[in-house]
Each structure stands twice: as structure tokens, then as C-alpha cells.
Amino acid sequence: MGAYLSQPNTSKTSSDGGNSNMSYGFSAMQGWRVSMEDAHNCIPEFDEETTMFAVYDGHGGEEVALYCSKYLPDIIKEQKTYKDGKLQKALEDAFLAIDSRITTEEVIKELVQIAGRPTEEPPTEKVAEEDDLDTEEAALLHEEATMTIEELLVRYGQNRNAVKHAAAISAAAKKVSCPHPDTTGEDGGEGQRKEEGLNGEMEEEESNGKVKEREGAACGSKLRACRRTGGAESTDAARESGSSNGEEKAGKAEGDAGPSCSSLSSKASGDSKSRFFDDSEESEEGEEEEGSDEEDGSEDEEGDSSELEEEEDTEEGEEDSEEEDEEEMCLPGMDGKEEPGSDSGTTAVVALIRGKQLIVANAGDSRCVVSERGKAVDMSYDHKPEDEVELARIKNAGGKVTMDGRVNGGLNLSRAIGDHFYKRNKALPPEEQMISAMPDVKVLTLNEEHDFMVIACDGIWNVLSSQEVVDFISERIKPDQSGKTRPLSSIVEELLDHCLAPDTSGDGTGCDNMTCIIITFRPHSAQSQSDDTKKRKHQDEAEGKEMEKNGNDSKKAKSD
DSSP states (O other), X not given: OOSEEXXXXXXXXXXXXXXXXXXXXXXXXXXXXXXXXXXXXXXXXXXXXXXXXEEEEEESOSHHHHHHHHHHHHHHHHSHHHHTTOHHHHHHXXXXXXXXXXXXXXXXXXXXXXXXXXXXXXXXXXHHHHHHHHHHHHHHHHHHHTSOHHHHHHHTTTXXXXXXXXXXXXXXXXXXXXXXXXXXXXXXXXXXXXHHHHHTHHHHHHHHHHHHHHHHHHHHHHHHHHHHHTOOOOHHHHHHHTTHHHHHHHHHHHTTOSOOSHXXXXXXXXXXXXXXXXXXXXXXXHHHHHHHHHHHOSSHXXXXXXXXXXXXXXXXXXXXXXXXXXHHTOOTTTTSOOOTTTSOEEOEEXXXXXXXXXXXXXXXXXXXXXEETTEEEEXXXXXXXXXXXXXXXXXXXXOOBBTTSOXXXXXXXXXXXXXXXXXXXXXXXXXXXXXXXXXXXEEEEOOTTEEEXXXXXXXXXXXXXXXXXXXXXXXXXXXXXXXXXXXXXXXXXXXXXXXXXXXXXXXXXXXXXXXXXXXXXXXXXXXXXXXXXXXXXXXXXHHHHXXXXXXXXXXXXXXX
């Protein structure tokens, strides 16, 4: 299954609402993605004095995002710190509390139902077809993992790119799949590689049991992990086209999405060591040492023989280090255990408004921005693995960050609710895990200079900067020459269309799900409203008049 649709789904879910102190407009669009994994909350009457807005950007599935939108509001209210009026601490406690609940058996069952994953019920025809495909591909990969070097060479026609792919399937073909620079001529180099591979066959058969066990168990789940997280490079594509085309597709498909199997294709190209920050210096030192050894040789024959000896030693060391990297690079689902909340998660940015206080909690790379007389004020911080604070925590928890900014080659964000595959270090508290659910919280005292607030997922912020979004909205939120104002949701809809990529040929920018909420800090009366909004308004007015007759004039407008 590819990461993108052939045509974008531009249908939108939109709404408008508010109360006597504020108004909001919301819209969400699936876009080019094969599924919608965002969720949100718009709750003007969170309690008697508080409003709540939130955006959740799911990855690996929509279930954790939907679970948060359903239960996080109540979990916030349940916190003792919330009841005590300590809203900042209450949001921190609530984020950690819901993250902990996701590991319980009862919640996992609910997540399975939300995700629509197969349970004890008979699978549908579509699910059955996918299971058959998984079984067929897994069997083929397992067969290749047990083949000898000669059989692999025959199957792949001794093609270098194909042999590289074979190496990712079976460590037994490693010496064949990672040829060294040819110093003996084209034919001689090829013959030398064959000879080295055959000579090492006996040696590698001893470790082949471990290789078979690891590869056989992982191959099927790797495919499911790729398919679940939107990786575009299928096994068949890699088998047919070698490495370059598949890797380009994988990179494009990832964009700024959640976990992917890009690190696996990188490993197939034999350059996984250089993709880690920690190992880059070691690689450079290794190249310098190899160069100096070659210069020391006075004759070609002596140089060739010493180089061969060095290569054998280096290859043994590389095999050991690659086994270690294999453990570190393990992604959700590769161990054969797939469950929601472990191989899926969500960002969360939550805003509470109480009186003149705006409190924003954020975990992940969704974002909240306030317009202060047209100037963008960021109320959240994008949590990216390569950032100094995040990188230090990831390393301390035993993780690494690849050169493309992914934790252990998987997630390209460093904080999220869920993703418990990355939270298994029992020696550390939840807030110090590789992926942490602990939010950063910012507080702002609102005044007359603050116009509106925008909360959106990274599908928006990857296309436009905070200031560009504020500028876009500011131009459209003002009354026109006739004094009419637009519904806030229509402005959001226009913003989504503006951010949508025309096609999927780029780097993924503009191809993500998009969800956005605009909140004005004072009532926003739109003259041109949708029928649904008008209907809601008429109902509210009728209810308000009825309440006034009964002596109660404090009725607030209802939201969706």
C-alpha cells in the first residue's frame, strides 16, 4: 500500500462555535494521505470558567489520536492539580496519565476496536487479502534468508543492486553485497568478490542459525510495519528496481510523517553506520587508517595482500557492530508484536483559556501560535529529535538519532503520547524515555493586543511559518468594505487548500493530513455563515429567549 492517494481527498470537516467571550472556526482535511489520522477538541464550555481546544496528529494509525480526543478532557478535569487551580501542572499530569493508561489491557482492546484491526472475528475480504499478501511475502523472504550465496547470486543474476537487497534479507550474503573498491580491474574485482564470498561461506554458516531466526521472525512484521506507517518501498519494488528508485519513494513517502522503514532500506545499502551521529567520526577515522595502510605498501602485490587481510578483520568487526545496530534500529512491529499504542501514537497540543490566562501544553510537533497585533507569538515548541535537549534525553535512554532526524531510524519527533515501543527503559521515569509524553507548557496573559490564536498540526507548519499563517489569517479575518466578516471555518478551509501540494512529486511537504483551529479572543460575528451554523445560532437564540423568560440571562452559545 502506497503512502499517498492518486488524487487528494479535499473534502473537509468544518464547524464554527463559541461563547460570549470567544469564537472559533475549525476545519480538517485528509489530503493526499491514504487515511485521516488527526483528531481535535473544540470545547468552549470546558467548565464554567474555562474553554479547551486541542489538536492531535496521529502516526502509525489514528487510534491514539482519537482516544485522546475522547478521554483527555475528562482526564484533565480528574487531576487534583486541576481542581486546585494549578492548570500548568494539571496538563503535565494529564498527559502522563493518559499515556500510562494506554499500556493497560483494557485500553489496548479499545484502541484495537478504534483502529479496526482484526480481532477474534473473521477477517473481512480486504483484510484477508492483506494477510495472504503478508504471508506470501514473508515466506519468500524467509526462503531467501535460508539460501546459500551461490543460489542468491543465481537468483539475482550477480547484479550489484540486487545483491545489496539480498544482503538485507540474509546476513550470509554480506561479503557479496558490500563490494570493496575494485583495484584489480572489472573482471578481476568481480571474481575476487565471488571468491571471498565462497571462502567465507563455511565461516558464516555457523552464525546462520542466528541470522535465520532473526530474519525469519522479522521479515513479515517489517512489511506490516512499513505498510502501517506509510512506507512506499515495497519488497517487490526493491527486488525489481534495486535500491535507488525504492529509496527515493521511501523518502518521499515519509515526508514529515510518523515511523517509517527508511532506515531499513538505508541498511540494505550498507551505509547504516555513517547515518548515526555517534558513528560518523569513527567512519572517518576508519577511512583515514585504510588510506594510510594503502600508502605504506611499496608494491601492488604487497598492498593487495595487506588490504585483503585488513578487509577480513574489518568485516568481522562490522558484522559484530551491525548486529548491535540491528538491535538499536529495531522498529515497532519488527519483533512480531504489533499493538496500538506501542507501534502508534500522537502529538498533542492543548490550550486552556481561563479568564485572561492562556495555558498551552505541547508534546510533539503540532503547534499553537498567538497573533499579537499581527505578530506571531509561538506558544509551543516543536519537539524534534536532533534538538540539543531532546537528543541528550534520547541518548541517555539508550537511543540514537539518524542523520535524517529519526529516533532509531523510526519516529521523526521526540515527544508523543503512545509509541510505547520507545518507552521500555525500566530504569528511567516516563518523562526521561526516548520518546516522552511530558509536555512543555507556556502561559500567556491575554490583553487587547492579542487578536486570535491558531492551533494546527504539522501539515500546516511544514508549508508555512508561524508568521505566514498569522499573515494569511489577518488578511481574511477583518470585515470587508461592506462590513461583512467571513466565518472563521471558511478561512481555515482556504488555508488548508493553500497548503495542499499540487502533486506528490516533492519531498512530502503539503501532502500530510491537515487540521487547524482559529480562536478569536472576543466574539466574531460572521454575516455569511453556513446553513448548519445559522441553524445552530437560531436554536441558541430561541433557547436563550426561553431562558430569559425563566429569569436566567447567562446562557452561553452552544458549540458543536
